[in-house]
Amino acid sequence: MTMLQVYGVQIPCKAILFDKDGTLLEFLQLWGPWAETLLSQLQSRMNELGASFTVEREHVLGTIHNAEGHIVGYDPQGPLAIATVDECTGLLAGQLYAAGIPWNEAITTIRQFSSEAMKSVRERKSAEPMPGLLAFLQSCRAADIPLAVVTSDSTAAAETHLDWMGIRSFFTSIVGCDRVTQGKPDREAALLACRELHIDPAEAVVIGDSNGDMQMGRHAEVSYTLGYCPQLDQGSHLVDAHAIVRHYNEISVII
Secondary structure, three states, rough: OOOEEEEOEEEEEEEEOOOOOOOOHHHHHHHHHHHHHHHHHHHHHHHHOOOOOOOOOOHOOEEEEEEOOEEEOOOOOHHHHOOOOHHHHHHHHHHHHOOOHHHHHHHHHHHHHHHHHHHHHHHHOOOOOOHHHHHHHHHHHHHOOEEEEEEOOOOHHHHHHHHOOHHHHHHOEOHHHHHHHOOOOOHHHHHHHHHOOOOHHHHHHEEEEEHHHHHHHOOOOOOOOEEEOOOOOOOOOOOOOEEOOOOHHHEEOOO
């Protein structure tokens, strides 16, 4: 039986289900510019309407801004970190609706803003693997551990981002929000990934940076939920994790 070793604890592991943003790739590098562009476009439209946000700008998507207004951080329990693109669209459209724009027009406007923001993301292709990830994926491959990605992003976007990082070939199953009825923290996506990997959920390990990932794993009754949180001063939000790691070199594969 292949095992993962974390802080001296050995965990039976026949498969690993990874979250994508903030777990496989640097979250802000990819999504920071998207959110910044989107909020700026929304702010301009609100100014034209003579309106203001119903909450502080930072609270619209759960972002942290510096003095110049650039996004430098995010709330790991906020919408930007956890919500699907459609859910974020709804949140932002709600601001326009509160400013007097009909709902259908508000949704259409935000979708256009998002599409424009995504163009610049695709041009930059700013997806960088987390430190130590590639070596860990290689050790999983050497041990014949099948891997899946379970994400709140769309399946197509996940495929694209994995391609940008050159790691698509490591993953047998990609489950995006468009492939399930109930997203995280529901267990549906985890169960689908396990079926595609041909393993029992009780033999799988979930690795993710949000507590929604941990809850999904618990609901699916996986063997272990492993929180990933590189920031030393954070991680308290991962209340449903069995353990928390700061770097992939803290996880060893034992055959």
